[in-house]
Structure formats: structure tokens, C-alpha cells
Amino acid sequence: MSFPVLTVCLGNVCRSPQAELLLAARLRERGVEPEVSSAGARALVGRSVDPSSAAELDARGVAHDTFAARQLTPALVQPAALVLTATRDLRSRVLEEVPGALRRTFTLREFAAHCERLVAAEGSPYADPRELVAQAAAQRGSVVLEDPDIPDPIGRSEQTHALVATLIDDAVTTIASALVRAGLR
Template structure:
């Protein structure tokens, strides 16, 4: 059974599909993972926002054929790791699936916590990845606090392209750090 990662934002047309597609483009091809995305207020059936799709291409991934989905309890419950753009999204996930607490983080929080400890398995199995998420969850409260907003990725919807590029850079950096935190090889 593969390890399932779910990326969550508001509309599922900017941040979460960018993170999903970057993750899939950068994780090793033989890694036992799948990724998807959804929005807390998902604009069901919509394609990626054009500026976000442009920035995603600049970052080396493809947003073609993306169709926005609305987050459901079953999506959150079945994911082995849920990574959100903002803490409000994390709270929305936990309202739908309270038992997902130990595997739900903001993307930047997971990257930050995972950077504070090394992954152990060189070629992790799906079971190793589930264990790793638990290890990272166990670090909550044992790492120095961060400035308010430091774990948030702002919404670029309707913003100028330079803002979308800054958000894309934040997502790109956090996705790379999450891949490293999980101990997954990169392409």
C-alpha cells in the first residue's frame, strides 16, 4: 500500500496543486508514494489559476489536467500525511477528521520540524514513511517557537505574478524540505 500525501489550501487552484505537482515531480520515481490535493472551499472542477500554473512550469512541474476538488473527511482520514498551506486549513482538516491530528501539519511546519531530525531509512518503505511522520509529530512542542505566521503560505489568488512567484518559491522550498524530512530521494 503506497504512502498517501494530501496537500490542502482554500480553492485547490493555486497553492495545494502547486505543492502536489512539485512533490510528484521531485520525489524519486520509485518512491512508494502518491499525492493529491484538495481545497477547504474547493472550486470543484476548475483548472489551476493561470499565474500559478505559469509559476509551476517555471519551477519545473506541470499543472495540466488539474481539476480542483473539495476536501472531504474521507480524504483526510485516508491520507498518511496532510500538508496544508495555512494553519486555518489545518484546523479545517481536523474539524473533518480529528483523528488525523498526528499526521496533519502546515507544509512549512512539517519541513521545519523534519529538518531538526534526520530520517533513518535510506530507501524508505511506505511503513517507514508512516513511522517518520509519527517521529516528526512527536517533535511538536520540543522545538523552539517560530514567529507568528512563519509556518503560513499566503494565498496568491488574484495577486500580481511577482507575488505568485514568491509564493511558488516558498512552496518549492518547503516541498524540497518535506521530501528530505521524509528521507525520500529526489529526482
């Protein structure tokens, strides 16, 4: 089943590549060959993963050597079954470009919270991951997070990079489990 996921941040060198590569790794661990990509609203096109973010991926055993940043375009958003952004502002930017993506665009932490709420630990009432996305959209606003955004670590301390990587890894691990339980194969 085709289920393309797009992750989005600002420069496409820290948060969205981590989300892309970690989500792909967590899906592979669950026996799924993923369709995950990323882009940036103001991408540093062609650049590799930021060195501090790369160190966090290395620490988690996730390869990043072939990664190259790319610019967010409507052509990338339109085929995505799920769009995960680093912040609410970036979610708004995606929706300015492609308003029709509203029901499948969430912040990363927002969608992870919906996944925790909607998918029982022992199974899933969903026969298809698109049903999970639709239900999360239908219940948008029912999950209140203190802060649904993931801060931009660029130019900040190693501790900030570590915190951001942990936030992303926790969220994508939850999402990967939920998608597989919802029938992603």
C-alpha cells in the same frame, strides 16, 4: 509502500496544487512513484490551476494540464499518511472534519522544519516514513517558525505568486528528501 499525501488549501487552484505537483515531481526525481493529491476547503471544483500559479509550475518544468480542483472531504483525509496544509487555519479545518488526523496533519512549512530537524543530512534514524511523521507529531511545537503559513496568492501580484511558489518548492524539496531518507520507496 503506500504512503498517500494530501495537500490542502482554500480553493485548490493555487497553493495545494502547487504543493501536490511539486512534491510529486521532487519524489519522482528521487526515484519514488508518489501518491500525492490535493483538495480545497472551499474548492473551485473542476477548475484548473490558477494561471499565475500555472506559470510558476511551468517555470519549474512541472505539468499541470490534467489538474482539476476538488473539495476537501473526510474520505480524502482518512487514508492519508500525511496531510499538509497551507495555513494553520486550514489545518484546524481539516481537524474539525477528521479529528483523528491530528498526528499526521501539519502546515507545509511546519512539517518541512521538522524534517530539517529530524533527518540528518547523511541518513535517517527512521525505517519508515510513518515513523518520521509520528516523531514530528510527538515534537509538535518544538519547532517555532516566525510564520508557518503560506499566504494565499489569488488575485495578487506576480511577485506574490513567485514568492508563494518558492516557499512551496523549498518546503516540498525538503520533505521529499526526508521522506526518501526515511524509507519511502
